[in-house]
Amino acid sequence: MEKKSFIRKLGSLSLVSKLLIVIVVLAVMQYKYVFVPAVVNNQPIFSWSYIARLHELGGPTVMDGLIRERLVRQAAKESGIEVSDEELNVEIDKWAERFEESGGFESWLSDQGLMRKDFEEQITLNLIIERLVEDLVEVTDEEVEESDA
Secondary structure, three states: OHHHHHHHHHHOOOHHHHHHHHHHHHHHHHOHHHHOOEEEOOEEEOHHHHHHHHHHHHHHHHHHHHHHHHHHHHHHHHHOOOOOHHHHHHHHHHHHHHOOOOOOHHHHHHHHOOOHHHHHHHHHHHHHHHHHHHOOOOOOHHHHHHHHO
16 A cells, blocks of 8 residues: 555656656665665665764874865965976985885885875875975074084
């Protein structure tokens, strides 16, 4: 009886409403991992449970990092600061030289649990920060001499 009632209600919906329902169902099917990132023995692990656990384990630290990164990128955009591929490669090469004797740069990245792309993003952010700060910090000749001593 309930099934017939549902079908009658569905039949009374406008074409736009039916299309909207189809679109929502297809979107949920296409992007189900957004809602259910994993299923264990037919039991779903919902994304909100996953996110809550991540937040417990390190959420504030991760969020602070994301906020800082966003602020740095916004300041760089406002200041017209960009890092070219050439500049990035020069910096990456400096890092690679440090690890030539101890198994190589790629091995070091792997040992650190880093993907090369993530490392490049971090180096890019560091270069941007250096440029943002260099106008704010003045180093005198005396300070340079003291640091060399």
